[in-house]
Amino acid sequence: MISFLQRSTSSSVRAGVTLDDDTIAIALVERTGDLVRLRHCSVTSGSGNDWARRTQKATSDVEMRRVPVTTVVAENAYQLVLVECPQVPDEEVADAVRWRIKDLVAFSTEEAVIDTIDIPALANQTSRPMIYAVAADPKLVARRVDAVSAAGLQLDAIDIPEMCLRNIANCLPEEEQGVALLHLEEEHGTLILSRGGVLYLIRRIDTGRRAVRALCEGEISLGDVVSDIALEVQRSLDYFESHYDQRPITQIVLGPGVPQSFPAMLGEQLGLPVAALDLNAVLDVAQPIPVEQQPAAIMAVGAALRSAAVEAAA
Numbered sequence: 001m002i003s004f005l006q007r008s009t010s011s012s013v014r015a016g017v018t019l020d021d022d023t024i025a026i027a028l029v030e031r032t033g034d035l036v037r038l039r040h041c042s043v044t045s046g047s048g049n050d051w052a053r054r055t056q057k058a059t060s061d062v063e064m065r066r067v068p069v070t071t072v073v074a075e076n077a078y079q080l081v082l083v084e085c086p087q088v089p090d091e092e093v094a095d096a097v098r099w100r101i102k103d104l105v106a107f108s109t110e111e112a113v114i115d116t117i118d119i120p121a122l123a124n125q126t127s128r129p130m131i132y133a134v135a136a137d138p139k140l141v142a143r144r145v146d147a148v149s150a151a152g153l154q155l156d157a158i159d160i161p162e163m164c165l166r167n168i169a170n171c172l173p174e175e176e177q178g179v180a181l182l183h184l185e186e187e188h189g190t191l192i193l194s195r196g197g198v199l200y201l202i203r204r205i206d207t208g209r210r211a212v213r214a215l216c217e218g219e220i221s222l223g224d225v226v227s228d229i230a231l232e233v234q235r236s237l238d239y240f241e242s243h244y245d246q247r248p249i250t251q252i253v254l255g256p257g258v259p260q261s262f263p264a265m266l267g268e269q270l271g272l273p274v275a276a277l278d279l280n281a282v283l284d285v286a287q288p289i290p291v292e293q294q295p296a297a298i299m300a301v302g303a304a305l306r307s308a309a310v311e312a313a314a
């Protein structure tokens with residue numbers, strides 16, 4: 001798992017915190033054996049770049065003392081690149097990857113925060129195994145670390161959105177048989193393919209909620225919006241089936257925030273059932289998360305679901 005910053009902890013409770021200039025989301029997850037309970041989830045709106053003050057205010061009514069916290073880097077703070085795994089000892093992989101991706105990212109990798117995500121080897125693979133390399137801008141990571149720490153929280157891990165979605169996917173009842181989780185942000189989407197707790201594929205979709213809303217509200221014609229998303233999803237499903245020699249994934253789940261009519265539209269294009277994700281239906285929640293807050297809450301929930309016992313790949 002991504003661990004830009006990680007300390008050892010045995011706590012059964014973990015918090016996830018996401019923050020930007022408009023919204024702060026807080027989630028607390030408690031694990032008791034195999035049972036996972038979402039004890040708290042809140043979304044606080046308010047403008048301003050004083051993240052520490054706003055985070056402290058948002059958490060003032062929540063018992064957060066001695067609770068390990070995972071925060072999530074902003075999408076403009078890092079890049080995710082698929083590369084061959086260097087043939088070096090495990091402890092040297094990050095440094096070897098740093099030089100391998102120096103011409104593939106938009107900022108200098110010399111001081112970048114580097115981590116990797118393992119994925120399974122391809123069926124009949126003759127070349128070196130592939131891994132996802134993550135390079136993060138240290139200044140943008142530091143800003144987030146400083147804000148959470150200054151708010152008095154016990155920050156011990158930093159994740160990326162893709163891994164938060166992987167944690168959500170692991171909670172879906174469809175995951176054991178294989179699931180494709182597609183979450184759309186305003187301008188783009190992220191597709192996660194996983195089966196049996198193993199992450200196989202991460203793909204970026206260049207269409208987001210803004211275009212989907214315009215489609216469903218009749219502002220634009222069906223055109224390329226649904227077909228472009230369906231094409232990317234289908235390509236990913238085909239790649240998974242052929243390159244990993246796996247039986248097909250037929251379960252498609254859409255993250256919260258899309259119009260109610262969109263799952264049926266996408267399902268018709270794919271010829272597969274597409275379900276809309278309701279976090280209240282897949283998690284044991286102390287209090288239901290309002291539907292309108294779930295798009296802002298999903299990454300904080302995924303961050304709180306982080307568990308060192310769960311590996312990115314078997």
